[in-house]
Amino acid sequence: MGRWEPDARGRLAKAALALYAERGYEQTTVAEIAKRAGLTERTFFRHYADKREVLFAGAGELEDLFVRAVAGAPRAAVPLDALTAGLDAVAGMFADRRDFACRRQAVITANAELRERELIKLASLGAALAETLRGRGVAEPAASLAAEAAVAVFKVAFERWIAPDEERSMQLLIRESLAELRAVAAGA
Amino acid sequence: MGRWEPDARGRLAKAALALYAERGYEQTTVAEIAKRAGLTERTFFRHYADKREVLFAGAGELEDLFVRAVAGAPRAAVPLDALTAGLDAVAGMFADRRDFACRRQAVITANAELRERELIKLASLGAALAETLRGRGVAEPAASLAAEAAVAVFKVAFERWIAPDEERSMQLLIRESLAELRAVAAGA
Numbered sequence: 223m224g225r226w227e228p229d230a231r232g233r234l235a236k237a238a239l240a241l242y243a244e245r246g247y248e249q250t251t252v253a254e255i256a257k258r259a260g261l262t263e264r265t266f267f268r269h270y271a272d273k274r275e276v277l278f279a280g281a282g283e284l285e286d287l288f289v290r291a292v293a294g295a296p297r298a299a300v301p302l303d304a305l306t307a308g309l310d311a312v313a314g315m316f317a318d319r320r321d322f323a324c325r326r327q328a329v330i331t332a333n334a335e336l337r338e339r340e341l342i343k344l345a346s347l348g349a350a351l352a353e354t355l356r357g358r359g360v361a362e363p364a365a366s367l368a369a370e371a372a373v374a375v376f377k378v379a380f381e382r383w384i385a386p387d388e389e390r391s392m393q394l395l396i397r398e399s400l401a402e403l404r405a406v407a408a409g410a
Numbered sequence: 411m412g413r414w415e416p417d418a419r420g421r422l423a424k425a426a427l428a429l430y431a432e433r434g435y436e437q438t439t440v441a442e443i444a445k446r447a448g449l450t451e452r453t454f455f456r457h458y459a460d461k462r463e464v465l466f467a468g469a470g471e472l473e474d475l476f477v478r479a480v481a482g483a484p485r486a487a488v489p490l491d492a493l494t495a496g497l498d499a500v501a502g503m504f505a506d507r508r509d510f511a512c513r514r515q516a517v518i519t520a521n522a523e524l525r526e527r528e529l530i531k532l533a534s535l536g537a538a539l540a541e542t543l544r545g546r547g548v549a550e551p552a553a554s555l556a557a558e559a560a561v562a563v564f565k566v567a568f569e570r571w572i573a574p575d576e577e578r579s580m581q582l583l584i585r586e587s588l589a590e591l592r593a594v595a596a597g598a
Contacts, residue, residue: 300597341529363566363587368594370562378554399551406556407595409488 231269233259238276239322242329247273247336277326277336280315281343285350288312292354301360301368305351309376309396316383316392324384348373375399419457421447426464427510430517435461435524465514465524468503469531473538476500480542489548489556493539497564497584504571504580512572536561563587 237258241250252273256266270276291311295304316323330336351369360368379395382388388395425446429438440461444454458464479499483492504511518524539557540550548556567583570576576583 301594302597338526338530341533342526345529363570364590364594364598366566366569367562367587367591370566371559371591371594374555374558374562378551378558381554382551399555402552403555403559404595406489406552406559407592409490410552 230259230261230265234261234266234269235276235322238273239325239329243325247329247333274336274339277330278339278343280319281340281347284312284315285343285347287315288347289350289354292351293357295358297358301355301358301364302371304355304358305368305372306400308351309372309400310393312376313391313393313396320383323380327384344373344377347376371403375403418447418449418453422449422454422457423464423510426461427513427517431513435517435521462524462527465518466527466531469528469535472500472503473531473535475503476535477538477542480539481545483546485546489543489546489552490559492543492546493556493560494588496539497560497588498581500564501579501581501584508571511568515572532561532565535564559591563591 234255238250238255241254241258245254250273252266253263255273255276256263259266270279288308288311292304292308295307299307330340348366348369351372352366355365355368356362375396376399379392379399382395382399383390383392422443426438426443429442429446433442438461440454441451443461443464444451447454458467476496476499480492480496483495487495518528536554536557539560540554543553543556544550563584564587567580567587570583570587571578571580
């Protein structure tokens with residue numbers, strides 16, 4: 223097998239999710255994932271540190287994209303507008319990923335360690351956004367509160383997006399969650 | 411030793427925190443905690459399920475109190491006002507606990523498993539508050555967003571309250587966080 227495999231990363235992720243669903247996350251080995259994807263273990267480890275990383279690599283990319291968009295928002299933008307730029311940026315990541323996201327969520331929901339990891343990723347996102355806002359000159363506690371509110375908007379929109387009967391886009395659900403947060407905070 | 415020990419629970423908590431700080435959480439045993447408190451292991455287990463529970467029993471009590479206050483808010487209260495009633499109720503728990511809370515936080519910060527447990531407790535609080543709001547007739551996603559916002563207010567206020575130079579009460583810091591959240595959501 224050559225060093226370069228077309229979409230090896232995507233094939234590994236797809237194979238891993240299929241196996242996690244069939245056999246359970248704990249019971250699946252990296253060797254099995256590589257075999258199912260028609261690749262070697264060596265190729266697996268070029269793309270992912272371990273089998274857990276297959277599920278959470280996207281969360282790291284999401285945080286980077288979110289933070290960059292907030293940092294790059296116009297200097298005059300108030301905290302919530304800078305965060306909205308970040309939310310819009312990450313919404314694009316979800317366009318063709320609904321099937322993957324739903325299956326990923328089912329694996330995570332079934333495993334306490336993975337649920338904890340998901341919470342840690344969200345906490346890390348909140349901390350990174352607060353730091354980015356402070357970098358934009360936003361004082362505490364406004365920076366942390368705005369960041370936590372944005373994480374809540376993202377979390378709630380994501381939970382709705384992966385719900386069985388939901389067909390709206392992540393972008394639309396994020397916009398709706400943001401509007402609801404504003405309404406709730408305004409005392410609606 | 412009699413079956414009833416004056417403030418055995420408080421003495422055990424104090425002894426546990428002292429030992430966690432001196433020796434590290436992992437290295438401390440229940441036998442050592444009981445001995446330091448001048449009590450038996452049997453008495454320890456009448457009050458706490460294990461050594462981790464000493465750190466998180468308060469989080470369970472806080473959730474119960476918070477949920478009861480939100481559920482008991484006037485029927486006409488909007489979500490944020492019902493949650494404010496809950497925040498006010500739990501603020502009272504912190505009156506004389508600053509020293510305990512600071513030392514507890516130092517132990518938790520030093521241990522990854524305990525930090526995860528803290529995140530789980532906050533996520534559980536958010537879910538319980540959202541459910542309570544739905545029980546009050548609040549629709550989704552407003553219920554989840556309002557609940558997550560209240561958890562953010564609590565978390566940010568708590569982090570400030572245990573900061574080295576902070577002398578204001580938890581109640582005041584909660585009120586301030588709440589006002590900041592409103593301002594941020596209004597686009598300040």
